Amino acid sequence: MQNQRYDVKIHNKIQISKNTILLNFKFINNKDFEVFNFIAGQFIQLFFVVDGKEYRRSYSIANSPENFKQTQALEIAISFVENGKASELFAQDKVDIPIQIRGPFGLLTLPKVVSGNLIFIGTGTGLAPYRSMLQNLTVDFLNNYSATIISGFRYENEAIFQQDFNSYDNIKKIVCLSRETNIKSQHTVKGRVQQAIKMLDLNSKTDTVYLCGNPNMIDDLLVYFKDLNFTSKQIKREKYIYSGH
């Protein structure tokens, strides 16, 4: 079913930070809604037309499968890129934009059996899959396992999903702001996620790390975790590579 395209329409759009919108859309045909399933952490491809040409862009699903079934809506977070085809189209007030989606895709998903700590590292909208996964985790799970989420942004006004993450008491949170000079908030440090990871006590035999977002960050941390003897199975990653056409 991954080649199948589904017609969707924008239901709601919210500005969630200076440079990011949360787009909420619904399937036009109820039959499509009923067959569409995904695992928390996966992404979809979006198809849209600008000046007669069709474009395809990938976006992580930001809500959980359970939330999707309840609300009948899929959520994605789009960060604004200057002169970006998708960015400029979806930043408009217009909501009646013809869109098709395809998917789901991706292997950035929770393990069936958790052996050690889960460490979720994301930059910008690369935190979206973790919002989906955490909505999916039961209180029981969170009481039994230790999870840490490290969020990276340039400035505080670009931060997203922190209210969601703060609602989970049992998760350790670290926010890294790479360009902010005035750090005011709790759990927040100046610098990149690559530096913050050094604050953690990691177990390379049992922990699983998740990396999502900026490709350079992922390349850096891949080397870091491999040097610590993490195996490929213990490092799950999704690079937000842009297609550029």
Ligand SMILES: Cc1cc2nc3c(=O)[nH]c(=O)nc-3n(C[C@H](O)[C@H](O)[C@H](O)COP(=O)(O)OP(=O)(O)OC[C@H]3O[C@@H](n4cnc5c(N)ncnc54)[C@H](O)[C@@H]3O)c2cc1C
């Ligand atoms: C698996 C996957 C999941 C993704 N999930 C998300 C997501 O959840 N949210 C999200 O916002 N994006 C996500 N992306 C990136 C997304 O698919 C688009 O690439 C992004 O939204 C830019 O698209 P655009 O059409 O606005 O810009 P484009 O028209 O593709 O690019 C316009 C110009 O900006 C440059 N450019 C594009 N992106 C960047 C960038 N990040 N940094 C610097 N320059 C850039 C291009 O080189 C080009 O010159 C994901 C990508 C992948 C591969």
